[in-house]
Amino acid sequence: MTSEACSGSRCARSGKLQRRAQGEDTAVLIDMASRPEKGDSYGSTASTSEPGGHQAAACRVGTPANPRIADFVLVWEEDLGRQQDTSRDKTGSHRAWRETFLDNLRVAGLHVDQRDVQGEDSAVHYVLLSASWAVLCYYAEDLRLKLPLQELPNQASNWSASLLQWLGIPNILLEEVPDVPPEYYSCQFKVSKLSRFLGSDNQDTFFTCTSRHQILFEILAKTPYGHEKKGLFGIDQLLSQGVFRAAFPLHDGPVTVPSEGLRATGLSQRQVLFRHWAHWRKWYKYQPLDHVRRYFGEKVALYFAWLGFYTCWLLPAAVVGALVFLAGCLMVFSDTPTQEVCSSTDSFEMCPLCIDCPFWLLSSSCALVQAGRLFDHGGTVFFSLFVALWAVLLLEYWKRKSATLAYRWGCSDYEDIEERPRPQFAASAPTTAPNPITGEDEPYFPRRSRVRRVLAGSVVIAMMVAVVVMCLVSIILYRAIMAILVSRSHNTLLAAWASRIASLTGSVVNLIFILILSKLYVALAHLLTRWEMHRTQTRFEDAFTLKVFIFQFANFYSSPIYIAFFKGRFVGYPGSYHSLFGVRNEECAAGGCLIELAQELLVIMVGKQVINNVQEILVPKLKGWWQKFRLRSKRKAGASAAAGQAPWEADYELLPCEGLFDEYLEMVLQFGFVTIFVAACPLAPLFALLNNWVEIRLDARKFVRERRRPVAERAQDVGIWFPILAGITHLAVISNAFLLAFSSDFLPRTYYQWTRAGDLRGFVNFTLARAPPAFAAEHNRTCRYRAFREDDGHYSRTYWHLLAIRLAFVVVFEHVVFSIGRVLDLLVPDIPESVEVKVKREYYLAKQALAENEALLGTNGMKDHRPPASEKNLSPQA
Known part of the structure; x- marks a missing residue:
């Protein structure tokens, strides 16, 4: 090992660990001479009451005389046929880095063993890593892991189960899952107080597999393979450089149960999760969150807790939304203004909707007006108020649920006290400073320098949002030009539906733009966030999340916002139309802008959900098939692909775990569609509910069956996603207030009932203005258009009356909702x-x-x- 590969402090610590480990470890750290035979399990699956007993035993490998627990696996591939080509220099540097890295892992006190799978012209190398008792104890204290002091009776429950039990109703949602993890009182681990901790007399089972994975990953993330100040440290850099192909902890045995079957007590944790959680038949059952947390860690468990909680709360919103939609269906054929439109025949000749578009009869829009009536009626006002309060209550009760889970899983003060600086930050920080809470010296990056970098990154974000706006403008121009081209066609049917065709195809083109820009921006946001030098992983993820969400918000919501609040507002009037880049501004289609907004929401929301679900089902299967085919083709001819396959080989055939960011983003964007524009689409909660029932089991299968096991990460809550959800909730109140006031016919109808006729007779004529005389003379015919204007084109007194009513409605609506929300916030404690x-x-x-x-x-x-x-x-x- 070269001197540049090991700093003084790191080598001193490694020496301390080696001295501590003397007497308990032999020179041969791992002896794995024999491969598992067919039918062998990964290890004992016997249940134990000691902390981590089941889990620790399940990942045991080695010989009976000297068993070791394989905590982590490193993999690299070698193409034996390319040893003499131009890539030799790169291969040589990779080999040197790899050897230095593995040497430093040994110095750090890890047991290292290499297993090779040789093919005719290639080889796959597996490095099995495990930690001694001394290393585990040292890093458990260094990482401030919480370990159990006293066992508690399991008190996990939920309100629906308690309610059904109190009512004496059988609970079909309840799932009897074996091997329920116990609850503990816990505190931070201290080596000097080892005997005070529960289960400390058994070194094999004291640390759970997830704790071992956290410790090993911390060592891997900090170990150098060159000069640290040059960034030559950590497994992440080696993976990005291609020195290693993969780094992952082992799964707890195979996912499938043998054909002869096993008793529930004999199942591995992975098999328990697959049978009782990830199976499609369990779509209506409660999730075993404690089992998920024990196997995958707190961060993954909190995601599924949030997803299940949100899906459960979608049920009442979906039911009420469906009832509101059904009420609209019943009103369609009895609504007086709708009947007036459908029976008007040639009474109302309308002005052209675009350049070169023909004059048209209002009666031709009967079907669109009826469709718009499904969403635009008095029940929509009630539903908007209901969803606004529903969202406030959802977040309030999630805070309570999150606090309960954080305590139960020992993460209540993780972000404030326990979380360590990121290894990348520690290596790149120019100086150190005392932590204000712990008093320990930690790597420090000047706040002023970080602020400058954040501001520079904000400029880049603003530029990307500007790109989204440019795409939106191009979509607007596309719709206008497409409407003109279709209206000029000789097909009468196409010409009559020119605006609708332009709007629908524009929605599809917009969805394509959205999906393409999303992929590009995520990579850019990751680079910017790394450059900003955030101290902890939580802060890093929060900054990255905020960047991506700002862009995705503009990306996904810009088109619906334009249709809801801007389209048709700046058109002008016949003879004095406004234009953009020489193209006349868009008008709302014959049925109004609200039906267009509902169409846009369904195309983006449902289309995105369908595309995502198809991708999550098909893409992993195709990638998994290719990975297995590629790896098994590397084996020597005649070797069985399954008979002698070791656990690490089986896990390497799985796809890498890609984290939770995309999963959270998908759900938060869905939450925005459900709340921000719910006045235009009461069915949005129903579509979201149906999607999420599939999403929970789809994600569960992905983690349990199709992906490599992720490193267990701790988390106190869902991070910055909660403030984002709170911001969406506040925005939804304002958005729905303006939607009801300015895009819906609710207030004009109410005004007409108060001032003209209570039965709404004549309402259609009331909403149509006459074209100015000059326009009529130019075209030798008169026409009508939707507006409250005088014959000369100026706004009428009715327009100003309605404007005052609309603004007053917005103020009253948002004040009522925010006031009720504030009262609920005060009445519902954040922590039970x-x-x-x-x-x-x-x-x-x-x-x-x-x-x-x-x-x-x-x-x-x-x-x-x-x-x-x-x-x-x-x-x-x-």
């Missing part, structure tokens, strides 16, 4: 009282366990300054 009591109880137990006035629950050695009064009020029964 039962959780607050448990937190105090855990603090008390941690104080008793660690004693000596050491910092408890995350203060890492600092003196405890809590007032004594708070301790007197606690009793063991608290």
